[in-house]
Amino acid sequence: MPVARGPDFDTLRLALAPRYLLERQLGRGGMGVVYLATDVRLDRLVAIKVLPPDRSRITVARARFLREARTAARLSHPNIVPIHAVEDHDDLVYYVMTHVDGETLDQRVRRLGPLPPLGVARLLRDVAWALAYAHAHGVIHRDIKPDNILFDAGTGRALVTDFGIARVGPTAAGTTGPQEVFGTAEFMSPEQATGGPVDGRSDTYSLGVVAFFAASGRLPFEDRDPRRLIARHVTTPAPPIAGLVPAIPGRLAGVIERCLAKQPDDRFRRAEDMAYLMTRLLQEHSAPPLPVRAFVTDSKLLKAPARLYACFVALVVLPLVVRGEMMARQPLLRVALGGAALAAVAAPAAFLLWRVRCFLASGHTREDVLDLLGAEWSRQREELAFAYGGRPTWLERALRAVAYTALGATGLVVTLGMYAPASVPDPDPLIVAGAFAAVALLAAVVARLRTIHRTDPGAGRRFRFWRGRLGGWLFQLAGLRFERARPGVARLRSLGAPPVLTPPTASHI
Secondary structure: OOOOOOHHHHHHHHHHOOOEEEEEEEEEEOOEEEEEEEEOOOOEEEEEEEEOHHHHOOHHHHHHHHHHHHHHHOOOOOOEOOEEEEEEEOOEEEEEEEOOOEEEHHHHHHHHOOOOHHHHHHHHHHHHHHHHHHHHOOEEOOOOOHHHEEEEOOOOOEEEOOOOOOEEOOOEEOOOOOOOOOOOHHHOOHHHHOOOEEOHHHHHHHHHHHHHHHHHOOOOOOOOOHHHHHHHHHHOOOOOHHHOOOOOOHHHHHHHHHHOOOOHHHOOOOHHHHHHHHHHHHHHHHOOOHHHHHHHHHHHHOHHHHHHHHHHHHHHHHHHHHHHHHHOOOHHHHHHHHHHHHHHHHHHHHHHHHHHHHHHHOOOOHHHHHHHHHHHHHHHHHHHHHHHOOOOOHHHHHHHHHHHHHHHHHHHHHHHHHHOOOOOOOOOHHHHHHHHHHHHHHHHHHHHHHHHHHHOHHHHHHHHHHHOHHHHHHHHHHOOOOOOOOOOHHHHHHOOOOOOOOOOOHHHO
């Protein structure tokens, strides 16, 4: 949205003419003001970052601004905003860069909410490639944050900008003074916060905070006091992202948690390692391996037969076993009936164990299943929220209120009926309680049917089952005789399965 054109705008417009035609202000930061302009010679839109005149007279500020421009101009990468020109004339100091038609990550999250897991993976991949290129050229950004990451509306790729406090060299020693700390407190690495030497792993920590914000919509550490906030970055472990985003793939959560490690040695050694890992993760989710897709599809198709089998056991098998034990006189017959009942109940667990064992024989792991189930659940919730709304409607809230009220009234009537004297006239308290219970059940059923449209509880239950303790135990039992490490080709061939190799996890890098 255009801003009011005051004297400063008109003065700057005259100073930049006729080479550039100033259009409007795009944003303002601590290091300068960014304007949208037209490059008259090339007939294209550009963004011009100008150092305010009052700061251009300060030698340190002027030198830092020019250093930012020259540092960024050295870098030519698809995920870094290119610099076209740097100008330094008297009080007018500015540089010209490509205009990115889009929005910042902060604007995207605040407008649409947290990114879906695969969107977070794409963000990590793009920014990690940009950082890997910058680090390879000896540039440490030191201010990776959502405001400095732009999304191109045409391609969807993320671009890094604003190298205002970047350092050049393999290791950047703190700042210009022992007590000076540059950066943004919410995204500052522990070593940067304490004024110590930083390298590319400091940018990796900041990128982990950015990914945490992109996935959950909140920061891992929040405090109004910058000093307390910095202290928490230095001493307090970040909360697990899986607790805030249940559908996040396990390997993606592991990457974010590894980025947020307090010790640099516990993070990725190089940004390109993380970029390769995110590229592999995105490739897998665009076309998951056939054994993983078959296992997940089979889990969906087994829902109806499982319910029928449970009804058959509960309504037919168990009553017959109980009646048979009551009538049986021989101990062996009772033992046989008890064994039959136990086998009927244990049969589903044995079947699941067999399915998991066959899946492990294909060379894949539980993490592959959780990644696919989590991505499907997240995508379905996103689609359902778009179609039916992300929050309960007024009708759903009203039905829930009716259900809870009627349920409370049922309990109250039953309690009063137990202590009421026998001479109490009609209606009978049990009849009134039954009526309230029927209303509660009807309201709850209707509310549930409407809620299913928004939440898809089946996908959530499948994901929680295989991520929970029971799913973990099944995989542990099924894999007792399999190798714990990545299956080799010889092992897979000995099992009669094709040589499918498990993609690397964060621990493999």
